[in-house]
Amino acid sequence: MAYGDPGRPADEISAAMLEALFTRSPVALHLLDPDLRVVRLSTAATGMRETSPDELAGRPVRDVYRMVEDNDLETALREVLETGAPLWQRLVRACVRAEPPEERCFEATAMRLEGADGQVLGLAVTALDVTERERGRARARVLDAVRRRVGRTLDPVVTGEELVEALVPEFADIAVVEVVDSVVRGDEPPPAPLPPGTPLMRTAFRSGRTHPPQAHPVGDVRRLPGPTPFTQALTDLRPRVVPLRPRAPWMPADPPRADAMHSSDSHTLLVVPLALRDAALGLVSLYRTDKSPPFDAGDRRLAVELAAHAALCVDNARRFIREHTVAATVHRQLLPRRPESHASLETAYLSLTGADPGAWYDTIALSGGRTALVVGDVSGWGLNAAATMGQLRTVLRSLSAFDLSADELLARLHDTAAQLAFERANLPLGDPLRREALTADCVYAVHDPLTGTCVAAAAGDLAPVVIRPDHTVDVPDVPAGPPLGMAEDAPFATVEFEVPAGSVLVFTSDPRVTAHLADSSRALRSAPDYADRPLQELCDAVVYALPKDLAAGDAAVIVARTRSLPPDAFACWRLDHDSAAVGTARALAGEQLGAWGVDDETAYNTQLIVSELVTNAVLYGDPPLELRLIHDRTLTCEVSDAGRAAPHLRHARSADEGGRGLFIAARLAQAWGVRYTATGKTVWTEQSVTDAP
Known part of the structure; x- marks a missing residue:
């Protein structure tokens, strides 16, 4: 059933509709003959091409559309002619004639046209400009890649490397990351504006070329000359899209960078500060070269978001380095x-x-x-x-x-x-x-x-x-x-x-x-x-x-x-458990100390210590008794017995006849103590050694 004015034939309405599609529709419409030559173009198509329809009529489609990459569109169109199966929403990238030439993305749909007798007349192809949509998707992919891949380590240098890997070539043709040198070492970032002469370390560089020119090598620490867009970005912490053609008036202030830009055929610079809480951590410099489109406002907004994420990761790494430095310092001071x-x-x-x-x-x-x-x-x-x-x-x-x-x-x-x-x-x-x-x-x-x-x-x-x-x-x-x-x-x-x-x-x-x-x-x-x-x-x-x-x-x-002690560095004797052991121990100790060449004062004190320790062992310990002298870094005197009673130092009264033995030994020695073993205990003293002249 047909609707509309019954007085007008359907063919007239169809023709009017077709004319409206070709003259007023925002969707680009193309009619192609069976040889894939252009028969007619809509005004939307000619507007995108900036070329008159008469100029393009009769030309093969491969001449009309300069494809940026070989996606075999012509083969797909021939399949539509042969099979009749429509081609739906095929994404193609074409270069629009402009100054400079502009790359655009189109969503192409093709349907076969047939006559009343079934004869193939050609193709109807629509092309919808989806450049902004695809750019938005590309930006979303870049943002997702940066969020997933940047900041996986607590190292500001590695963070910069992760960032440039995520940005090149998806977002920029060249990417450079420079971080304030003191931030790399873990210090607090300076507040903006960054003081003139503050050194920055180039932590990362990446380019789509095999042997790209660089102003400075990665790892180089330099002060930024100014004024340039780089120093200005570190002053007001604002991003900048800077055209590099023709040669800008600020370039003579930084000849190495200017030469690198010229050698890499860069036409646009996007410089974004790495900033956090009004403090400057560094810079991200992005370049587009050759046929890549210049950075636009959407790219700048995305770069600000990317730099914010990177700055947070760099600051986290800086805080870790700072804490690690403090912990390592404390650790070093606490260890021998x-x-x-x-x-x-x-x-x-x-x-x-x-x-x-x-x-x-x-x-x-x-x-x-x-x-x-x-x-x-x-x-x-x-x-x-x-x-x-x-x-x-x-x-x-x-x-x-x-x-x-x-x-x-x-x-x-x-x-x-x-x-x-x-x-x-x-x-x-x-x-x-x-x-x-x-x-x-x-x-x-x-x-x-x-x-x-x-x-x-x-x-x-x-x-x-x-x-x-x-x-x-x-x-x-x-x-x-x-x-x-x-x-x-x-x-x-x-x-x-x-x-x-x-x-x-x-x-x-x-x-x-x-x-x-x-x-x-x-x-x-x-x-x-x-x-x-x-x-x-x-x-x-x-x-x-x-x-x-x-x-x-x-x-x-x-x-x-x-290492074993030399045999002449120690002596050991078994003693009887009676009062005669005290005199025997003094004599044995005196003879051994003389053989070691110990000075008279130390020898006298040691004999006195031996007397007191052996006396205590005889009175309060259990047999067997053993005396051992060790001539090492100190002069050690040890008296062992099988008793488990714990000796303790007493302060005897003036009228007491005993109780001063361990007190005397403790005063004459530098250190003393008791060591318990499975068979008893050992009371020991240590004295500094002074050999006789």
């Missing part, structure tokens, strides 16, 4: 700068990367020529981990002064860590530290050069690697106790293993490093001068032996080589 000197143990410290502020190492001189070796790791990162590490290291050093056994010391340290964890769990609800559990792994081992053994206990799965003089490698089965600070209150246990003189022990805070060294420690044991190699070389060998894919983190490492 160099190993302590031990006659029976040569040690060296090593941090694989130094990036974990919770890892620590320590060596502690103990009585009797023994040395404690400690390696641990506190959970978490940053300043809080470094502070907790410092607390635990201080407590451990204090506990070691009491000569506790390794398992008992870790039990006391576990109590301290549990208290710190309790305090952290009771922080205010808004404190993010409250949500971080406090745990720590630690191995504590005591080396005794007189027995050639090492006693170790561990909180967590930590154990040393032992390389003996015969080049055999072993990992002692150290019982793994609960991590420090855990609610679990399982007991700690010790293991004793032999370490002959010349053995090397490697303690690490990461079990993966330990396991790898135990499996492939050829670098530590294969050299013929293994027993005498400098420990620094052994530390380097540890680093070289670790594969890159081990993901060992930031382990702290102690490399120690054991």
Whole structure:
């Protein structure tokens, strides 16, 4: 059924409609003959082409439309002619004749035209200009790519590299990122306007060309000459779209950049400041070259959004660098700068990367020529981990002064860590530290050069690697106790293993490093001068032996080589459990001190100490009694007995006949203490050594 004026024939109405489509419709309409030559164009089509219809009539479609890329449109149109199946909304890119030539996007639809007898007359092709729509989609893709790919690491340099990779070639032909040099180091960004002469580091550069020209290499730190669009953007923190043709009057102020722009055939510059809270972090410079369209207002709005995201990522990286710098400084100050000197143990410290502020190492001189070796790791990162590490290291050093056994010391340290964890769990609800559990792994081992053994206990799965003089490698089965600070209150246990003189022990805070060294420690044991190699070389060998894919983190490492005390550096005697033992002990001590060449005053004081300690052992201890003198970095006097009674220092009254023995020994010695063993106890004193002239 036909609607309209019944007095007018349908053919007349159809012709009027067709004329309206060709003359007034905003959709470009094209009629093509079977040879794909132009028969007629609508005014919308000729307007887009800026060419008269008569000029284009009769020309092949491939001559009329200069395709930007080969999308095989002509083949698709021939398929429509052959099959009759319409072509719907095919996206094509064509270059419009303008000054300069402009690239546009069109959505093409083609339908076959047939006569009354079924003869193929040609094609009707519509082309809808969707340039702005496609540009909007492209901008959305760029924005999505930047949000997904930029800021995945806390490194301002890598952030710049991620940004230029996301922008070239999708949004710009050349992209450059420059960051204020102090921001790269973690300092606060300067407020705008940026002071003249502020140095910027070029952190990233990317171009679509194979060998693009650059004004300055990546990593270069320079001050921006001015005035230029770059300095102006850092002054008012506003983006700028700057035409580069013809040569701008500001270019002589920065010849290297001007030459690079000219060499790359750049025609438009979009410079956007990296700014956050009115502070200048750097610049993003984007260029379009050759046939790319100039930047427009939409591009500028998008660039501002991209730069805002990048600036936030750079500032996050800056804050991380700042916190890491502070934490590393605290960590460095809390750790021993160099190993302590031990006659029976040569040690060296090593941090694989130094990036974990919770890892620590320590060596502690103990009585009797023994040395404690400690390696641990506190959970978490940053300043809080470094502070907790410092607390635990201080407590451990204090506990070691009491000569506790390794398992008992870790039990006391576990109590301290549990208290710190309790305090952290009771922080205010808004404190993010409250949500971080406090745990720590630690191995504590005591080396005794007189027995050639090492006693170790561990909180967590930590154990040393032992390389003996015969080049055999072993990992002692150290019982793994609960991590420090855990609610679990399982007991700690010790293991004793032999370490002959010349053995090397490697303690690490990461079990993966330990396991790898135990499996492939050829670098530590294969050299013929293994027993005498400098420990620094052994530390380097540890680093070289670790594969890159081990993901060992930031382990702290102690490399120690054991040495035995010279036979003439110590003396040991068994004493009878009677009063005559006191005189015998004095005589034996005096003779040995004379053989060592100890000065008279020290020898006299030592004999007095021996008398008092042996007297106490005879009166209050149980047999057997043993006296031992060690001439090492200090002069150590030890008296052992089988009694378990704890001696304590008394302040006797003037009328008392006794009770001053331990008091006298404590006054004459620099340090004294009591060490309990499985068979009893040992009371010891230490004095500084002064050899007789």
